[in-house]
Amino acid sequence: MNTGLIAVRYATALLEFAKEANLVETVYDEAKLLTLMFSKMGRLRHALENPVISTAEKRKLLLNAIGGKASKVYEKFTDLLLENNRESLVQNIMLKFIDLYRKEKNIRYGKLVTAYPVSQKTEKSLIKLITDKAGGTLELEKVVNPDILGGFTLEVEGVRWDASVSGQLQQIRNEFTERNSKIV
Numbered sequence: 001m002n003t004g005l006i007a008v009r010y011a012t013a014l015l016e017f018a019k020e021a022n023l024v025e026t027v028y029d030e031a032k033l034l035t036l037m038f039s040k041m042g043r044l045r046h047a048l049e050n051p052v053i054s055t056a057e058k059r060k061l062l063l064n065a066i067g068g069k070a071s072k073v074y075e076k077f078t079d080l081l082l083e084n085n086r087e088s089l090v091q092n093i094m095l096k097f098i099d100l101y102r103k104e105k106n107i108r109y110g111k112l113v114t115a116y117p118v119s120q121k122t123e124k125s126l127i128k129l130i131t132d133k134a135g136g137t138l139e140l141e142k143v144v145n146p147d148i149l150g151g152f153t154l155e156v157e158g159v160r161w162d163a164s165v166s167g168q169l170q171q172i173r174n175e176f177t178e179r180n181s182k183i184v
Contacts, residue, residue, distance in 0.1 A: 007089050010081070011096035015104075018073050026071045028101045031094040037065040038091045048087040055082050062090065106136035110156035113143045113164075118152075130156060 018027040038044055044065060048058055062078045063070050070078070081087055102109060110130065112118070118126075127138045138156070149165035 003089055003092060006086070007092040007096045010086065010089065010093045011100055014073075014077050014093070014097050015100050017077065021071075021073050023071050023073050024101065027073050027077075028098065030066050030071060030074045031097045031101075033066045034062070035091060035094050035098065038094075041065075045088075045091060048090060058082055058087055062087075102139070108134060108136055108138045108157055109141070110138055110154060111141045111143060113145050113148060113153045115144070115146050115148050115150050115152075115164075117144055118142065126154070 014027065015024070018024040044061065047053055047061055053061075059078060059082055063075065066074070081090060081093070086093070101107070108130070112123075112126065123140065123142070127140060130138050134156070147166060149169075151164040151167070153164050153167065154161045
């Protein structure tokens with residue numbers, strides 16, 4: 001069974017269904033929330049794959065995972081997945097749906113990691129810089145990680161810029177090690 005192909009088909013169907021109901025943005029937000037829950041709660045996936053847990057309980061889990069207030073599209077789609085025993089693919093389907101939505105709306109996804117929280121002004125400047133060069137819009141996830149010491153790392157669609165202090169220290173360490181290995 002090709003789960004990737006199945007996930008793409010269901011995600012495409014969900015996108016079309018959401019368009020027909022004029023709820024694409026709502027379903028997109030629900031999909032992002034659900035994938036966030038999957039990453040935060042590893043047990044959710046195990047519960048959905050557990051054959052002992054009833055379909056009704058799995059439905060309740062999927063609805064509660066997004067806060068309990070689900071759109072009709074999300075509810076009906078959840079019922080379809082459970083009816084067809086595709087609950088183990090929910091996370092992949094939602095990730096594919098998010099990809100399809102972003103591609104259609106020309107939205108780029110980026111992750112900004114800084115040692116300290118950035119100001120709104122800095123965030124807006126960074127977003128403008130990227131969208132001016134790449135076009136479209138940018139959806140930016142911000143993460144604070146004191147381990148980078150200072151500066152930032154930015155990753156947008158697989159391209160990574162490392163302007164962090166820890167990254168520069170690592171580069172110096174690598175150069176030092178390489179030069180010393182040639183001496184010995």
